[in-house]
Amino acid sequence: MYLPAAELHQTTTLSEASALLQRYGPSARLLAGGTDLLVDLKAKRVEADHIISINRIEGLKGLVFDDTTLRIGALTTITALDESAVVRERFSPILDATQCMAVRQVRNLATVGGNLASAVPCADLPPILIALNASVALWSDTGERLLPLNEFFIGPRRTARSESEILSGVVVPEGSPGFGAAYIRFGLREGNAIAVAAAAAGVQLATDGTIDDARLVLGAVSPIPKIATAASQILIGAKPTPELFTDAAHRAAEESDPISDVRGTATFRRELVSVLAARAITKACQRAQETTR
Numbered sequence: 001m002y003l004p005a006a007e008l009h010q011t012t013t014l015s016e017a018s019a020l021l022q023r024y025g026p027s028a029r030l031l032a033g034g035t036d037l038l039v040d041l042k043a044k045r046v047e048a049d050h051i052i053s054i055n056r057i058e059g060l061k062g063l064v065f066d067d068t069t070l071r072i073g074a075l076t077t078i079t080a081l082d083e084s085a086v087v088r089e090r091f092s093p094i095l096d097a098t099q100c101m102a103v104r105q106v107r108n109l110a111t112v113g114g115n116l117a118s119a120v121p122c123a124d125l126p127p128i129l130i131a132l133n134a135s136v137a138l139w140s141d142t143g144e145r146l147l148p149l150n151e152f153f154i155g156p157r158r159t160a161r162s163e164s165e166i167l168s169g170v171v172v173p174e175g176s177p178g179f180g181a182a183y184i185r186f187g188l189r190e191g192n193a194i195a196v197a198a199a200a201a202g203v204q205l206a207t208d209g210t211i212d213d214a215r216l217v218l219g220a221v222s223p224i225p226k227i228a229t230a231a232s233q234i235l236i237g238a239k240p241t242p243e244l245f246t247d248a249a250h251r252a253a254e255e256s257d258p259i260s261d262v263r264g265t266a267t268f269r270r271e272l273v274s275v276l277a278a279r280a281i282t283k284a285c286q287r288a289q290e291t292t293r
Helices: 016-026 037-042 078-083 085-090 094-098 112-118 123-130 229-235 242-255 264-292
Strands: 007-010 030-031 051-054 064-065 068-071 133-142 143-148 152-156 167-171 179-187 197-204 210-220
Touching: 007 123, 007 143, 016 030, 016 051, 016 133, 030 037, 030 143, 064 085, 064 094, 068 085, 068 112, 078 094, 078 112, 085 143, 094 123, 094 179, 112 123, 123 179, 123 242, 143 264, 179 264, 197 264, 210 229, 210 242, 242 264
Parallel strands: 007 051, 030 051
Antiparallel strands: 064 068, 068 167, 133 143, 133 167, 179 197, 197 210
């Protein structure tokens, strides 16, 4: 397969990239790491007459922690995220996703912004970041707006980003004492496999040990990352027990909306959800209990 002919535009500022987006409209695509876009162009899943490279915009790289919130630049690679000391010390549930993504060579190029903006249903970062109550920063000439990540995805490969906006970063609040989160996925093989089904959980424990708040997020089993609302409600107000986790996980499977494809049938994926969700909730509660000690 070969890349189709397209004009490449190299930008060094957000203003320059935004102006090109507005000039060329739907015929333009943003290029960051390229691990999704270049493959999609070769496979003819997407088309573009203009490729706007943003990988030289220095302000989009790196992580900043301000004691309460972590901001991840859109051009931060998965490897950089995985190796960040502040992520390992304060936002370690993100590592559940980064450490199972693709292979090292891909993680060295793939970016956080690209993993979100591509809006692929099986992407690994969205479920755990939604469980962590993250927001995306969308930049345009009129300023930057924050949008809760669970409102960012509107369909497969479709987001709430306007044509003039650029995803500039991800903002993740630090959990309070008693909060824990986890991400579990299933792939057909290790290495470069994509998720067949996945589940992330974020749990806040009250001082009496009951679950004060919970968010269970499903990946790869619906058109967009799905918050299993009914399953999450089962957890709230209850004492953490294996039976409770099983009940919530079964409800999550009922709320999933998987397809059948070469990686598995819809029935198989629902069965996976019931297993993965229970494991994610269990692990999140264990981590939440550790933060109260």
